Amino acid sequence: MKQFKYNKFLILLIVIGLLASLVIDVERHQVEQQNKSIELVMDYEDLVELAEKEGVQPEAVLAKAKEAGVTSLAVYETTFKKLNVNGKAVAVNGSTILANYQNGGISDAGWRSLVESGQIKGTNVYVTGHHQQTFQEVHEDLVRRLGADRVKELTVSGQRVLEVKANYEELEKMDLGMPTDEMQAVNDAGFYVLARPTNYRQCTRDDIDAFYDRLDGFRVSGIVFSGSQTLGAPDESEYMAEQMLKRDLTLGMIEGVTQLQFFHQDGMLEIAKAMDYKSARLYSIPKDEQKKMKIAEAIDRWGTTDDERNIRFNLVKTFEKPSPGMTLLETNMTYVSGVRDKLEAQGFTMGRAGVFEHFYPSSMVRALVILGVVAAGVLYLTLVIPGMKPRYAYGLLLIIGAVALLPVLMGHGSKIRLVAALVAANVFPAISVLWMLDRIRGRMAAGNAGLVRMIGTGVVALAVCGIMSYVGAAYLSGSLADTEYLLEVNIFRGIKLTFLMPIVLVAIGFLQRFDVFDGKMDDTEGFLEQFKKMLDTPVKVKTLLGLFLVLVAGVVFVARSGHTMGMPVSATELKFRAFLEQAMYARPRTKEFMIGHPAFLLAVMAWFRKWPTMVLFVLVLVATIGQGSMVETFAHMRSPVFMSFARGIGGLVLGAGVGAVCMIFVDLWIKYVAPKLATGKK
Template structure:
């Protein structure tokens, strides 16, 4: 029997690195727990529209929204499309002014004189004001956006009219700065303003100063930029960050449509970095999706989103249709209050959006983690290369330590940390499975073992293997954890690889230990010899069909992982997921509780019952999926570390239960059904 060395020095280094990673994860957990304030936001425009739909004063709707728990109202830059509706400022196409003159509809002598003098041109736009402050702001912003040469002030009967050189359709949609009248109304209603500014073309420091001067007299909780650029981009992003820091304003970072990282805005990451990531993640249920959802489903979505993805800006969109037995206003106020109540029940406070503390673990702690990862990689080589000489072991270890820990100690190492996390996600669950294989390999199976004994052995082995895999989870998190990863400014790379590589590594270890061709759990000449045999095997059409089905299953398995949106999830599975989300603190992953862990339990049963080695080989590979998935869960760094831990525990518990049921069914089949089928065949 081949002997594989569990080198004691390597194990000691892994244990030391484990303690360092655990210390980092405790710090991380404390940082995550302190960030528990959520800001509930509604667009100011939505509340105004809601008031109009139900014929209720805007002030009354705002009061009800405040009572329902809404913290802030999002205020966007004004446009002439909005101004033409509220009547505070009006923009008229020059061609319409001329038409009015020539049809005799124009009665104002001052305007008639301008037409007769040739001042009015059909290609220009004429802006009149009916609210002094709004008109002043519009004039100021038009000059900033278009330039003085395109905006001319005319005197019409003692009143100022702006002649603007622009195309009318695009002019109507042009952003014209933050409306002070709306911000004043928001603050008067008891809300914070969440500012949604756009950028200026060729933005200057003066443009940035003008924006902040306009919002300075109002209570603003934060800024979430609109459009593809942040204010100040590309040259003055850091200046914008400086102005935000002076006012203690939080940067809102809009989550991407795949729920991964952010909606791309030029300059956003520059501002976040310059402000030491004084930022919060923002999410809003897509309008088209919300139309298909009920209030309760939306509430659950918010509860899960905030808990699992560290969302702290909740931008709630209103329902367009009333729920049965309610008015539209009642429907939305019920929705707002239900979200608040659910979040408070989960331990969150409702207020200004929380932000993460400055969290960057000490470099010496991180270096110990890197050393542990290097030791684990060398240990894996020891477990697949029998009789590996110590000089090679220690030589590889020294090289690994220098490559992994050196950059971290010198204050760099961002890339090597990602590599270390990737290795942790792949190597540690593999070592856990290999250790279980060696443990069973050293024992003699009791073919007459009772079903309860097999189940108990399987459960104990599964939990033990899971604990060992969690060492890798701690290492993965300890390698990456800092504020940038918690915000998902940086992300773990290699999610797809972590679903495939552990299976390959375990397959190599299995073939180094067992001969899969003779049907017995005996020794083998090694991986390469068996691999050659596999390549030389004659293939039947039936075998090709089976291999094709396995390949399809593998493609589906990999495609459904991560956030690529490449493989849809069935309605039945969505309902099953929703059930688990409501029933448990953290929903276990399907690949663990329905695939990986049951396969682990069946592999234990197969060892007791001396099933063909090829069958055990397949079961062990499938079992590896569950162990790898437990560790890969921690690669989603935006999810709280405790939630990832609880998710894995739930998967083991339920997976062990599913596995036990499978063992019972197989036992019943072999005891009652199989003998009858055998008799019929005879």
């Protein structure tokens, strides 16, 4: 029987690296616990529209929103489309003025004189205003966006008029700067302003200063840019960031539609970096999705979102239809207050959006983590290469360690850290499963053990294996954890690979230990020989069909993981997930408690009952899915480390229960059903 020795020196390095990882993970947990403030935001325009629909004054709706827990109101740049509605400024196409003159619709002598003298151009737009402050702000911004040569001021019957050379349809939608009247109304109602500016074409520092001139004097909590560019892009992002820091403003980074990283805005990452990531993630339930949701479902969504994805700007959109027995205003205020109560019950506070403190662990501590990962990789090689001499292992450790540690010690090594995380996510689950295989080979004799003993042995083995896999999770987090990963500015690129690679690594190790064809631990054959034999084995059509089904299952397995493949989830499963989210601190992953962990217990049963080695092989590979998933959970760095830990524990507990039930059913089948079927065939 082939013997594989667990090199004590390599294990010592792994233990040292584990301690370093835990130091980083504890520090990470403390940083995450200090960031618990949620900024509950609604759009000012939405609340004004809600007041119009309900036939009440906007001030009354704003007061109710404040009472419901809203912290800030998002204020967007004004447009002529909005100004034409509120009457503070009006833009009229020159062709419309000429048509009204022809129809006798112009009674003002000043306008008639302009038309008759040929000064009114049908292709121009004419702007009048009944609110002097708004008119002045519109004038200033039109000059910035179009140039002074395209904006001319006239006086008609003692009133200021702007003649603008522009297409009317485009001008109507053009952003015209932050409206001070709206920001004043927001502050007067007791809210912070969350500014939503757009960028200027060929933006200059003067344009940025003009933007801040509008903001200065108001209570503004942060800035969330609108459109595909940030204000200041592409050349003045650092100046924009400098001015934000000067005013203690928080940058809001809009989460992407796939719930991964961010909506792309040119200049956003440059501003975030220049601000030392004084930034917070923003999320809003899509309107088309919210239409299909009940209030309780939307409230639960916010609870899960803020807990699991480090969202700190909650941009809450209004429901467009009232719930049964409530007015539209009551519906929305019930919704908002429910979100507040839910979050406060989860330990959050309402206020300005929380930001992570500067979190970049010591290079020396990180280097110990990297060294531990290298040791784990070398240890795995010793567990799949029989008779590998220690001097070769130490040589590999020295060479790879030197290459990996130098950049990290110099304060760089971002790519090395990513590779280390990838190795940890794949190697540690494989080592944990191989260690368990070696243990049962050396100490646990196969035989007709009782069901209770098999279940007990399986549960204990699963727990021990899970603990060993958690070592890999600690390493993964310790390799990556810093402010940029917590904000998801950087992400772990390799999640899809971690779904399959641990299975491959375990398969190699298994075939080095077991002969899947005759069930013996043969010293003369290993992975390569058995793999060649598999390739040479004649295949029946039903076997091809089975392999095809396995392939389909594998595609579904990979596609359903992550956020980018778009594999749909059934309504029944969504309800089951919602139940688990309510019942447990963190919802366990289905692939763990429904697939991987039950297969682990069945593999123990397969060993005791002397099932064909090929069956044991398949069960072990499926069991590896659960161990790999436990580690891969920690690759989602935006999720708090304690939540990832709790998610894995929940998966182990549920998985052990499901696995025990499966063992009972299999035992009953073997004892009572299979004999009858065999008798019937005879």
